[in-house]
Amino acid sequence: MRIATIEHGGSTTAVRVDEGRLTPIDGYADAGELLATGRWEQLAAEASGPSITASDAVFLPPVLEPGKILCIGLNYRKHILEMGRELPEYPSVFAKFPETLTGAAADVESNPLDSAMDWEGELAFVIGDRAYRVDETAAESCIAGYTVANDISMRSWQNRTPEWLQGKMWARTTPVGPVLVTRDEFDLSSAVLRTTVNGETVQEEELSDLLFSPAQLIAYLSQILPLNPGDLVLTGTPGGVGHARRPQMYLHEGDTVEVEITGLGAVRNRITAPA
Numbered sequence: 001m002r003i004a005t006i007e008h009g010g011s012t013t014a015v016r017v018d019e020g021r022l023t024p025i026d027g028y029a030d031a032g033e034l035l036a037t038g039r040w041e042q043l044a045a046e047a048s049g050p051s052i053t054a055s056d057a058v059f060l061p062p063v064l065e066p067g068k069i070l071c072i073g074l075n076y077r078k079h080i081l082e083m084g085r086e087l088p089e090y091p092s093v094f095a096k097f098p099e100t101l102t103g104a105a106a107d108v109e110s111n112p113l114d115s116a117m118d119w120e121g122e123l124a125f126v127i128g129d130r131a132y133r134v135d136e137t138a139a140e141s142c143i144a145g146y147t148v149a150n151d152i153s154m155r156s157w158q159n160r161t162p163e164w165l166q167g168k169m170w171a172r173t174t175p176v177g178p179v180l181v182t183r184d185e186f187d188l189s190s191a192v193l194r195t196t197v198n199g200e201t202v203q204e205e206e207l208s209d210l211l212f213s214p215a216q217l218i219a220y221l222s223q224i225l226p227l228n229p230g231d232l233v234l235t236g237t238p239g240g241v242g243h244a245r246r247p248q249m250y251l252h253e254g255d256t257v258e259v260e261i262t263g264l265g266a267v268r269n270r271i272t273a274p275a
Contacts, residue, residue: 002179003044003145005030005064006057012064016044017179021051031180032063032230035128035144040229041182059178061101062147063126066232069096070221071151071168075236076209082239091212091220094164096174096234104177104267108152109274110253111170116155117251117271120237121195121203121259123188124149125214126180127233132226139218142227145180146188146214148267149234150195150259152251155243175259175267176232188214191262193238198255203240207261210235 002017073092128144158167195203242249260266
């Protein structure tokens, strides 16, 4: 099943997505509210009202205001090894805030304070059932579904200090979506992530290269604090980011950056002048 959050007719609603037709799940402004019920799969499956054509809707992040946005760094084996580093024993973790999120097709403003705007295509997942101090076996069932993200980063600000957050927390710079695909309909082992800038492939990697799987991440993170329905986790980016290229390559006004994952769709965003 595919679930999304859209804007239509001046309001937002959670919808079930069926081949271009969107069926509103009445009473829920976004997938986050739906997930909080504990009956989200049943409610989504039973939705049967008048449908909306996908082309008439604006796709928003599936969860508009996650309670937590947790992000993982250095999580692709090939990328880590090509940088000459040893595979880490534990994941690197940082956080974002809901204000950083934007829609799958939304424009992203260029940054007048940092010309080193970079892409980071990522697999993301959303928590469906509360997870606290669970093991890997139990962790898998806590995933509601998977989606696509681009952790657009401001490298100059990121590299001002050893801690990354100030390069990652800019408003409306993290596209997420367009849909949330339930875990039973997504095969991570065969999926490929591909990022393009103006049609040129800059990242391409099999998700099977992830060092820490989603279940491993949940088992690890849930030792620290509870993960609740609607919480969002970004699982890290593979090699090919602009900052690591020689010569370095960054996003500029007029560019279009797209991140696509097999079976999940794509976020496709144009870089525009700052307002």
